Amino acid sequence: MLKIAKNRLNELFAAIAEKQTLYIPVDREDGAAEYRKWENGCEMSGALNTVRSAKDFFFPQTENLVDFKMEGKNIEVIDIRKESEDFVIFGVKACDARSFTILDKVFLVDPVDSYYKTRRDHGTVVTMACTRPSETCFCGVFGIDATAPEGDAACFSDGENIFFKANTEKGQAFIDSISSMLEEGDTAKLDEVQAKTKSILEKLPLANLSTDSFGGARLKEHFNSDKWGELSEACLGCGTCTFVCPTCQCYDIKDFNTGHGIKRFRCWDSCMYSDFTKMAHGNPRLTQLERFRQRFMHKLVYFPANNEGEFGCVGCGRCLSKCPISMNIVKVMKALEVK
Amino acid sequence: MQEAMIKRAKELLADGTVNRVIGWKKGEFFYDITPAVFETAEEIDADFVFDDFTSANVSKYLVKESKKEGKILAFLKPCDTYSFNQLIKEHRVVRENVYIIGVPGGPKLDIEKIKAKGITGVLGVKNENFTLKIDTLYGEETMPFYEAICGKCADCKSKKHVIYDELIGEDGDVLDSNRFDMVEKLENMTAQERFEFWREQLSKCIRCNACRNVCPACTCEKCVFDNPNSGVENKAASDSFEENMFHIIRAFHVAGRCTDCGECSRVCPQNIPLHLLNRKFIKDINALYGEYQAGADTTSRAPLNTYDTEDCEPSIVHERGVE
Amino acid sequence: MNNDTLIPYVGVVTDIRQDTPDVKTFRVVSPEGGKVFEHMPGQCAMLSVPGVGEGMFSITSSPTNKEFMEFSIKKCGCLTTWLHAMEVGQQITIRGPYGNHFPVETELKGKDLLFIAGGIGLAPLRSVINYVRDKRENYGDIQIVYGSRSKDDLVDYQEILDEWMNDDGVEVNLTIDNPQEGWDGHVGFVPNYVKELNPSTNKTVLVCGPPIMIKFTLAGLKELGFTETQVYTTMELRMKCAVGKCGRCNIGNKYVCKDGPVFRFDQLDELPDEY
Numbered sequence: 001m002l003k004i005a006k007n008r009l010n011e012l013f014a015a016i017a018e019k020q021t022l023y024i025p026v027d028r029e030d031g032a033a034e035y036r037k038w039e040n041g042c043e044m045s046g047a048l049n050t051v052r053s054a055k056d057f058f059f060p061q062t063e064n065l066v067d068f069k070m071e072g073k074n075i076e077v078i079d080i081r082k083e084s085e086d087f088v089i090f091g092v093k094a095c096d097a098r099s100f101t102i103l104d105k106v107f108l109v110d111p112v113d114s115y116y117k118t119r120r121d122h123g124t125v126v127t128m129a130c131t132r133p134s135e136t137c138f139c140g141v142f143g144i145d146a147t148a149p150e151g152d153a154a155c156f157s158d159g160e161n162i163f164f165k166a167n168t169e170k171g172q173a174f175i176d177s178i179s180s181m182l183e184e185g186d187t188a189k190l191d192e193v194q195a196k197t198k199s200i201l202e203k204l205p206l207a208n209l210s211t212d213s214f215g216g217a218r219l220k221e222h223f224n225s226d227k228w229g230e231l232s233e234a235c236l237g238c239g240t241c242t243f244v245c246p247t248c249q250c251y252d253i254k255d256f257n258t259g260h261g262i263k264r265f266r267c268w269d270s271c272m273y274s275d276f277t278k279m280a281h282g283n284p285r286l287t288q289l290e291r292f293r294q295r296f297m298h299k300l301v302y303f304p305a306n307n308e309g310e311f312g313c314v315g316c317g318r319c320l321s322k323c324p325i326s327m328n329i330v331k332v333m334k335a336l337e338v339k
Numbered sequence: 340m341q342e343a344m345i346k347r348a349k350e351l352l353a354d355g356t357v358n359r360v361i362g363w364k365k366g367e368f369f370y371d372i373t374p375a376v377f378e379t380a381e382e383i384d385a386d387f388v389f390d391d392f393t394s395a396n397v398s399k400y401l402v403k404e405s406k407k408e409g410k411i412l413a414f415l416k417p418c419d420t421y422s423f424n425q426l427i428k429e430h431r432v433v434r435e436n437v438y439i440i441g442v443p444g445g446p447k448l449d450i451e452k453i454k455a456k457g458i459t460g461v462l463g464v465k466n467e468n469f470t471l472k473i474d475t476l477y478g479e480e481t482m483p484f485y486e487a488i489c490g491k492c493a494d495c496k497s498k499k500h501v502i503y504d505e506l507i508g509e510d511g512d513v514l515d516s517n518r519f520d521m522v523e524k525l526e527n528m529t530a531q532e533r534f535e536f537w538r539e540q541l542s543k544c545i546r547c548n549a550c551r552n553v554c555p556a557c558t559c560e561k562c563v564f565d566n567p568n569s570g571v572e573n574k575a576a577s578d579s580f581e582e583n584m585f586h587i588i589r590a591f592h593v594a595g596r597c598t599d600c601g602e603c604s605r606v607c608p609q610n611i612p613l614h615l616l617n618r619k620f621i622k623d624i625n626a627l628y629g630e631y632q633a634g635a636d637t638t639s640r641a642p643l644n645t646y647d648t649e650d651c652e653p654s655i656v657h658e659r660g661v662e
Numbered sequence: 663m664n665n666d667t668l669i670p671y672v673g674v675v676t677d678i679r680q681d682t683p684d685v686k687t688f689r690v691v692s693p694e695g696g697k698v699f700e701h702m703p704g705q706c707a708m709l710s711v712p713g714v715g716e717g718m719f720s721i722t723s724s725p726t727n728k729e730f731m732e733f734s735i736k737k738c739g740c741l742t743t744w745l746h747a748m749e750v751g752q753q754i755t756i757r758g759p760y761g762n763h764f765p766v767e768t769e770l771k772g773k774d775l776l777f778i779a780g781g782i783g784l785a786p787l788r789s790v791i792n793y794v795r796d797k798r799e800n801y802g803d804i805q806i807v808y809g810s811r812s813k814d815d816l817v818d819y820q821e822i823l824d825e826w827m828n829d830d831g832v833e834v835n836l837t838i839d840n841p842q843e844g845w846d847g848h849v850g851f852v853p854n855y856v857k858e859l860n861p862s863t864n865k866t867v868l869v870c871g872p873p874i875m876i877k878f879t880l881a882g883l884k885e886l887g888f889t890e891t892q893v894y895t896t897m898e899l900r901m902k903c904a905v906g907k908c909g910r911c912n913i914g915n916k917y918v919c920k921d922g923p924v925f926r927f928d929q930l931d932e933l934p935d936e937y
Contacts, residue, residue: 031455250909280739
């Protein structure tokens with residue numbers, strides 16, 4: 001397998017960044033990690049994951065869709081779209097890599113979202129296998145192997161070296177583009193590391209969480225469950241879970257008057273917000289119970305109902321660590337489990 | 340402490356003094372505790388918890404809960420009692436419908452602080468002589484207790500319960516805290532440095548509204564930021580300065596009412612030190628109008644709600660702004 | 663780059679008709695003349711005034727009209743207030759068509775049809791009614807039961823009087839909620855009127871109106887012996903994208919913008935009661 005010594009990562013990043021914009025997870029001064037554009041001196045974070053997921057690269061929190069010029073009674077529609085530049089996201093974890101497949105099922109089905117697609121087309125996802133999963137991790141529950149992540153190319157660390165494997169043509173092209181820096185390496189130690197990680201994955205406290213109770217067939221049963229009241233009781237109605245979630249993709253479209261034209265922009269929205277479904281003449285989800293239920297029904301029932309059983313969750317654990325009141329999908333799944 | 344609280348809660352439920360209890364419910368792990376209302380002794384026995392991780396302030400839930408049928412027992416830590424008092428002052432809670440038991444405060448622990456040290460796979464924590472022994476999937480780790488405590492507890496302003504019907508444990512005193520140190524540090528920066536500090540912090544904001552929604556001073560029926568006709572309702576920044584405005588407007592709106600409970604910074608998923616904005620207001624109010632602690636009582640008029648001929652002139656803003 | 667459905671076309675408002683005190687019908691064509699796009703009866707379009715907002719409206723004109731599209735819009739929010747204040751010649755933006763449509767070329771073909779509408783609920787049905795009238799040979803008898811709060815609130819009253827009522831094989835039954843001077847027609851709520859009219863149960867029903875009217879009408883129809891598979895309705899929920907991606911107009915796993923707005927009642931029965 002092709003590899004590079006870990007202490008040469010900076011050289012590698014420099015070589016990548018020469019050709020394309022490179023993003024890597026870096027540690028912030030507050031101890032949390034976030035993706036940043038690589039610049040000389042940026043070191044890759046060793047944190048479990050970033051606070052914000054990697055979905056931002058393809059579905060940013062806010063983006064301009066179209067501009068309008070208004071003159072008298074006339075409107076000019078200005079298509080401001082541009083092809084995305086080529087970029088590489090390095091160090092994406094297995095859970096986030098799977099989230100892209102889930103987002104694809106929303107944005108790339110007819111009618112294709114051209115804003116999302118151009119970024120997908122021009123972005124190369126280079127993943128990094130996990131070696132230190134946390135107690136909040138449960139990607140395995142959704143059939144994700146944290147030691148063998150998806151993405152265009154996958155990387156594996158044995159502590160001293162980073163090994164590369166292509167998963168797609170784009171990934172192969174990426175590896176080819178840096179092949180002069182790589183060398184064949186022995187994977188004996190890597191195999192050991194992988195085996196050790198696998199044994200940890202099996203021991204994770206949430207490893208045995210079951211999805212058997214969920215999916216499209218149980219739509220009404222779960223919708224009408226009497227558990228939602230208790231589960232949503234303490235919910236603050238904030239959007240933290242939604243915004244740190246790698247698969248949440250609901251959005252709002254709004255206009256902003258710059259004073260010399262209108263910008264129509266799209267931004268993340270949250271089904272947890274009270275105005276999400278509010279209309280001029282009423283609101284079908286009047287209390288937090290209905291909003292809370294929507295979020296989990298979407299991930300555990302509606303999404304699989306529409307997507308051959310695929311759940312709208314990748315088990316990254318962000319909502320487990322970030323919800324201000326510690327209510328999350330795991331607690332919901334356990335409460336709704338049909339025994 | 341937990342046992343004493345459970346015992347008392349069950350007594351008060353049994354003798355009909357209250358019909359519900361608001362406290363904290365055990366989570367999936369040892370630290371992910373959720374505020375919860377308990378209706379029966381069985382529910383309390385099964386899930387009630389009070390430990391190093393029960394940092395959430397349940398006062399705000401009483402806005403709704405105190406308007407329901409019957410009386411509710413609330414366990415309030417010293418800082419929570421300030422929030423509750425302030426809510427009484429603002430006529431947001433029905434005092435008669437709440438039976439308050441004051442319980443000791445922190446310091447509480449913050450799991451994020453532990454994880455920020457790179458400690459992962461955390462399964463349990465023990466405090467041995469102010470050293471945390473942390474059991475993880477990768478073996479035992481240790482860290483000093485004081486490095487893992489909640490930000491709001493590190494700057495604790497008071498161990499005193501300002502309102503209660505009874506106490507479990509002893510009452511404490513108002514502390515001589517160093518909570519304004521960081522504010523002073525910011526004040527001593529140049530305008531440019533300070534601007535950069537806040538730009539860096541606030542640019543992390545993901546506009547999740549957790550700070551607003553958890554804030555016991557934010558109890559408007561309809562927030563200006565949720566009103567499509569307000570012109571500031573955007574869910575995301577429509578320009579690069581917008582996040583700053585959200586937090587600054589919010590800080591202004593809770594000025595003189597914020598009790599410094601610290602929940603905003605505790606819940607911020609991006610670790611923005613939002614409490615510093617509020618503390619700046621508290622510090623200024625103290626300096627300009629005399630010492631005032633929101634929530635310390637339920638009757639006094641807040642400095643920003645009173646006019647006095649001795650009040651400083653608006654020009655103070657300009658004078659103080661000069662470097 | 664391919665066209666993106668989120669980027670709208672420009673439409674010109676060439677005629678504005680005050681239908682009722684709070685409903686106006688707007689005629690929209692493309693700046694070059696002609697329709698901006700083709701549609702089927704029951705489909706919707708997103709209309710917008712940049713800087714004010716964008717909203718989903720059912721296309722009330724029939725696809726058989728080859729010159730223009732019409733939208734009957736009730737004034738009730740920010741955008742609709744703006745639309746009501748505008749003048750002929752104003753440009754707006756328009757995108758679509760969105761959603762499914764009434765199955766005029768399949769299930770409804772050859773059937774006797776019963777249309778039941780309340781208030782502004784006539785807007786989406788008018789498209790079907792005129793489509794069916796223009797292709798009269800493909801359908802059986804047509805009965806239209808339409809009610810409103812008052813005579814003045816009957817949308818398209820002139821068209822109903824001048825055209826629909828003069829058609830062969832078209833029966834129109836109008837009703838208003840309360841007695842009113844100058845009204846010698848039926849008085850009473852739509853669901854009750856339907857029961858009084860006791861329509862034959864071999865008809866296929868298309869119903870649209872306020873939720874409460876739909877609820878009682880459906881109950882009444884069931885009493886008369888209709889089954890849910892015979893009754894169609896069209897739904898409305900808050901929408902932003904109109905293509906099943908923005909995530910807010912769902913009832914269960916169905917998006918009203920994409921899988922609807924037209925549902926048969928047995929299909930709605932499969933979904934949670936959240937609309």
